[in-house]
Amino acid sequence: TIKALIFDLDGTLAETEETHRAAFNATFAAHGLDWHWSRDDYAVLLKTGGGKERLRAFQAGLPEAARLPEADIVRLHAEKTETFGRMIAEGAVGLRPGVEDLILHAREADMAIAMATTTSRPNVEVLARTCWGKPADRVFDVIASGDEVERKKPDPAIYRLALDRLGLPPRECLAFEDSHIGLQSARAAGLGVVITPSTYTEGEDFTGAAHCAPTLEQRNWPLILKAMLLSY
Ligand code: XBP
Ligand code: MG
Structure with missing residues (x-):
């Protein structure tokens, strides 16, 4: 699982x-x-x-x-x-559609929620406070941010750090990415990857992704998660 x-x-x-x-x-x-x-x-x-x-x-x-x-x-x-x-x-951005629901669904299914980002930790904090109204460590069980690793994505270091902190093997986790370099980073750490391209990454090469969708808006996340488990 x-x-x-x-x-x-x-x-x-x-x-x-x-x-x-x-x-x-x-x-x-x-x-x-x-x-x-x-x-x-x-x-x-x-x-x-x-x-x-x-x-x-x-x-x-x-x-x-x-x-x-x-x-x-x-x-x-x-x-x-x-x-x-x-x-x-000041409210420059909100969460992408489907993000909040997916995280709620995953919590109901007793999954841990982690972040593996290239951006610096203060940016994680301000986004969590603005979009969820809580500190980042109350939204995410594990946070691995760019300033903690020497080599950024596409290097797998950031995903390895997140896996380490989760204490889980890659086959028990799924990564969610929007970019080719993010996909490469997660794959190199042994993870299955769901891709939702963003404005800057549309048209990139997503070969190797377990699932690719325009957004994370899905009514059938339980089914999709199960199907992806079978596919890698
Ligand atoms: C995206 C990035 C970041 C941001 C800028 O990271 O590459 O560098 O563009 O943030 P991810 P910083 O998609 O992995 O979250 O200036 O803080 O690096
Ligand atoms: Mg990205």
């Missing part, structure tokens, strides 16, 4: 990437940097998981004279996290 569901945050629980992008751009502007990430730029930049890693990947494409020292990248990212938190607290 499945004993735990492990959720990705950005793109899966909520469509947060436009808010991340806005927070990055607001931070650049506040520092007088002439950097601005368009939607098209961001679609490419998202292939690098993690905000700090994304900033470094962006810099690598700039002429050397325009690059900032690592300490500035860390500071910019910390400010971006604060701005993002304010935007979320």
Whole structure:
């Protein structure tokens, strides 16, 4: 039986990437940097998981004279996290359809609920408080966040950390993801994966997913969970 569901945050629980992008751009502007990430730029930049890693990947494409020292990248990212938190607290996003019901259903079935995200812990906290009205550790039994692992998705480290904290083998858990890199990360940790593509990940390669649906809105979750168990 499945004993735990492990959720990705950005793109899966909520469509947060436009808010991340806005927070990055607001931070650049506040520092007088002439950097601005368009939607098209961001679609490419998202292939690098993690905000700090994304900033470094962006810099690598700039002429050397325009690059900032690592300490500035860390500071910019910390400010971006604060701005993002304010935007979320002001109600910039809600949970994607079906998320709340699925978690309620899983709780009724005595499953544990976990999070494996590339984003930083403060972002998990503000989203939980805004969308559920509770601290994150009262929504999720286990939280593994980006700042706790060296290598971000598609590396399996974050899912391995979540599994470790759950104390469960991968075959007793299911991962929920929206992206190709998230799918790769979860698969490499041995997990079956349900995919709900998000605005930025539509059209990506989801080969290897156990189930793919436009949203998590399903009236027959018990059946689907059972069918997926048989398929991997
Ligand atoms: C998505 C990410 C994150 C966010 C930005 O993570 O790659 O880096 O875009 O957040 P996931 P930070 O889908 O795994 O939740 O700036 O805090 O990294
Ligand atoms: Mg995601």
